[in-house]
Structures are given as structure tokens and as C-alpha cells.
Amino acid sequence: MLALSTRPVVLDPHATVNACASCDARPHSVCNAIPDSDLARLTAIATVTHAQPGTTFIQEGDPATHFFNISSGTVRMYKLLPDGRRQITGFAGVGHFLGLAVSETYAFSAEAIDTVRFCRFSRARVRTLLDDYPKMEKRLLEVASTELVAAQDQMLLLGRKTARERLASFLMMQARQGVMCQTSRTRFPLPMSRGDIADYLGLTIETVSRTFTKLRAEGFIDIPSASEITIRAPVALEGMASGLS
Amino acid sequence: MLALSTRPVVLDPHATVNACASCDARPHSVCNAIPDSDLARLTAIATVTHAQPGTTFIQEGDPATHFFNISSGTVRMYKLLPDGRRQITGFAGVGHFLGLAVSETYAFSAEAIDTVRFCRFSRARVRTLLDDYPKMEKRLLEVASTELVAAQDQMLLLGRKTARERLASFLMMQARQGVMCQTSRTRFPLPMSRGDIADYLGLTIETVSRTFTKLRAEGFIDIPSASEITIRAPVALEGMASGLS
DNA sequence: CGGTCACTTGATCGTCTTCAATACCAGTGG
């Protein structure tokens, strides 16, 4: 439950020539379904954009006009109840594809946590692109299926796990996906605040903080700074995450 | 949290000639992406099957060899923690497509609640079918996207709503999708038990029962029998469901 | 009828929330 930032200030688009070819996100993204030779077509419909920390660039309920593809930074996706209660449905990093939906409006909001670079595609244009590249449609289906599985895991977490188990699950998840860009296998940054973590795990800031402190006191983790974590007992934490505590 | 039924007794498959053409589920299902003229191809790879109440026909962790398409009855999908805590991730009815996943194993289990009729398709065969019918792939992507949106709603419910709000959300959801097959717009059956509802909403049986009783005492609903509900104040309940209580 | 099973209701308990105070940290300006 957190205060909201102001509405999306529009961002600073700048045209780019064949940006897709040199995009950092390409290897991790659905874009790799399009062969290098045809990359110009993708570049043609993409608008490269930045969002400053705290900027809302997708607003739940707004007409769903664009798709987004994150090329750097971290995004939080969330839904709100009228009284301000917030549920973060996921964090999106490099290569993540946002905006998949049948509905005419976005089903969630998305905010930049740190500075985020991303590509924006008009839905209509992507649709025509998809017709020519069934492989890309296959990739999207894969992505959607994978997210669905992750969503089911999250339901198990939110519905049935204790605060301790939730934190352990969260940390192991971060550790797993952090490995790619980390030197140390056990130490990684947490780009999001305690409030974000709380709203992602269905807890309060205080419970998150207390549970972190306890896990540290018990020797499972270390907390060099508020936004950095070291895993001390990965196996034990993995067990805890899956409910064997 | 409920006791588990025994492992899947295998079911009674019986070959059928062009079953798909007369299938009740077809209008509601992804199958309708395949033109009537080519329906024989679909029938050729489908195996029509029944499952008795309580039968587990998909087991989390088993090799994911088949897709399923429900033609009648209701199914519960769920995940378990090692100590038996259960989270029901969804109920699947007529036309629902199960088994979408990239992974080599099923991410959830599925059990028949009442007697369920469904078609079973080998994944490999469906894959080749998809290559010939890109329209079907599009439909699958739509289905996956829709489920993803529903999953996000469920995360909001599990992470941030009160017991009261969860029950209200659940009832309105049932009412919405029940309308299709119901005569009365306000009265509908609940095929699932209190235990199922509890495990779907992240509550206990007792809390579900108490909350139902309270909602009835307050005049929002009526409970003609344990497995039937009448909505008395749909607008108020809808508000409650979205957190305006 | 007696037995089973699901559901309901009641009393107590515990985990997480809420409310409140304090600590910490980075940035700013005296």
C-alpha cells in the first residue's frame, strides 16, 4: 500500500536507425523470432523511449494501444483497489514483453522502478507483423504460457505460504534470475523498495523488514545494504520457499 | 487443505466418429478456429474420455504429454505444498483448454469435481496441427492472455482482499459465468465444495462458511442449499468484490 | 436407525497488521 506517483509525463522518444540490430534485449526477447535480415521492419515500427524512476507508463483501464519491450531497467506491474491497496503482479526486466491482452484496455499499470529503456509498438502494427512471422506468434504463446505458470506459483505463494516462506521464495527467485547479470552467485541487488516487495508478496512493509531481520539473525542471509542481499544458505532457503520449514 | 484422492484410475476412452462436429464444447472452445470442413483432422487426433468425480487426470510434475479440452462438467486445477496445503488455481468448465505450458511437465494437477467429459490430444499432434492452422494458434494466444488477466485478478484477491471481499468476488464470478447456462440470472449452483472454495480463495473452510452465513444474515445472498446460491444484492456485492466495503 | 460426511457454529489462539517511535542515509545549505 503506497502513495501513487503522478500520471505519466510523456517521455523522450528519439528516432533510431536500426536500433533493433544492436538492442541488448534482443537475445532475451520475443524479437529474436524475427530474422536479422528482416530486422528493419521491426525497427520501423518501434519507438525507443525512456522512463524516469517512478513514471507510470501503462495505466490500468486506459485503452491498450501499445506493446512494450523492456531493454534495460526494472518495471513493476500492479493493480489497485479503490482505497489504495496495491498488489504488484510482477517485476519486468530486460527482454520482458508487456501489454499482452485481448481486452481493449490495459489490465494493470506499469511503473519504472529505476530508469527504464523500452521499445513501444503500436498494437495494430504488431498484429500485421505477427501475420507474417508465425514464429513470433509462437514465441508470444510460449511467453504467455510461461507467465501463466509463474502466475500460478504466485497464487500458491499468496494463498498458502507464510510470510517466511514468501520471503524465501522471493529471494530465491531474485537470485535465480539475477545470476545472469551477476558476478557473485550469492549476492545480488534488490532494485525494488520494501514497499514493493510487501505489495508483491501480499504483506506489509513491517512484516517484510522483520522477516528479513530474522532470516539474517538465523544466518540464512546477509543484508550488506537495504538494497542488497547475500544468500548464505541457498539450500535451506530453497526448502523454506517450497514449504519445508 | 484437503485429503487427496487416489492416483488416476485410467478412464474409459471410446473411439468416436466425427465427434467434434457435434461437440457441445466447440462453440466455446479453441476448436472453433478449425473450419467445419477440416474437422475430421481434429477428430482423428482427439480421444473422448470421461473422468469420475474425484479422479485426478493431470498430475503436477508428470510429463506433459497431452492437452485437454473440457466438453462437460467442472474441473479443479491446483498446486500442493509438500505438507498438503493446497491452492486451487482455477476451475475449468465447458470449452476450457488445459495443459498449455512450455515445460516438459505439468505445472498443476487437475481433478474432476463432478463427472467430466473431455477430449485428450497428444501434444505432438496438436503442434503439427497448429502449423497448419495459424488461426488456432492465435486463439490459443488469446486464451492464454485472458487467463493471464484472470490470474492477475486472482493475485489481487489473494494478496489484498479481505475474506468478505474474496467471497463476494467469487460469487460474482460464478454468477457471471453461470448466466450462460442458467435460467435465473440470480440463482446458480456451486459444483465445488466449501473446501474447494476455501483453497481457491486462500481461506479455511470455516471462514468460508462463516462468511457465507454472515452475507446471508445481512441479506446480500440466499443459500437455498449448501450447493446453491441466490444473489439478492448484486450491485452491493459487486462493490464489495472490488473493495468498496 | 446408526453411520458417514459435509457443513455450520462456537471458543481460543497466533500470525500478521496497525499504529507509533526511532534509526538510518543521502542530499542540501549554513
Added chain:
DNA sequence: CCACTGGTATTGAAGACGATCAAGTGACCG
């Protein structure tokens, strides 16, 4: 260099919502 500020994180004490434990009710069925 240090005081001041605003924001975030931590810690403590009290409270509440839902869980747990336990008993009671009712329906269905042999």
C-alpha cells in the same frame, strides 16, 4: 564540517482478522 530535511527502513507494543481446535447439526444412505 555539521545541522537540517525528507524519505526509507527498522523496531516495538497493541490489536484484529482469520486460523485452529472442538463440538454440534443436518442430509443422505445403507
